[in-house]
Amino acid sequence: MPSTSPARTAGRIVLGTFLLFAGTSHLTFAREEFAAQVPPWFPAETDLVVIASGAVELALGGALVAAPRRHRATVGWVVAAFFVAIFPGNISQLVTRTDAFGLDSDRARAVRLLFQPVLVVWALWSTGAWRAWRSKRLSDARPPA
Structure with missing residues (x-):
């Protein structure tokens, strides 16, 4: 079972709240902004991708x-995988020079790319996913007593 601490719990709740807000904004007031992140080569209708x-x-x-x-x-690994899966959209926004969310320069769009790994690490840390994986790996590597 993953360990928890007040800091991890707060981090998990803050990240969860962030995702709840982002999900709500996808479906309401920021649909156009999120549509700007769907790569033009992605083989699905843009609004459907934003809604999904x-x-x-x-x-x-x-x-x-x-x-x-x-x-x-498990939730931590799934959230981390989600952040990895949507990363091409952030790259596409930089490459296509699409303005959205106040990112109106190549520099701003490039700096934003640096935050995606932070979200991945945040998901793994706050849920104890990384620690649980390391503990299991170490216990599996120990010879039987």
Whole structure:
């Protein structure tokens, strides 16, 4: 079972709240902004991608906030994978020079790319996913007593 601390719990709740807000904004007031991040080569209708990713963010945010402790590590890995999966959209925004979310320069869009790994690490740390994986790996590597 992943360990928890007040800092991890706060980090998990803040990240979950962030995803709940982002998911809600996908479906309401920021649909155009999120549409700017869908790569032009992506083989699906842009608005459908925005709606689907918003629904996923709502589910992931809810899971981060409410998942029982025994499931948190799994939730952490899924959230981290989601952040990796949407990274091409951020790259596309830079490459296509698409303005959205106040990112109106190549420099601003490039700096934003640096934050995606932070989100991945945040998901793994706040849920104890990384620690649980390392503990399991170490216990599997020990010779039987």
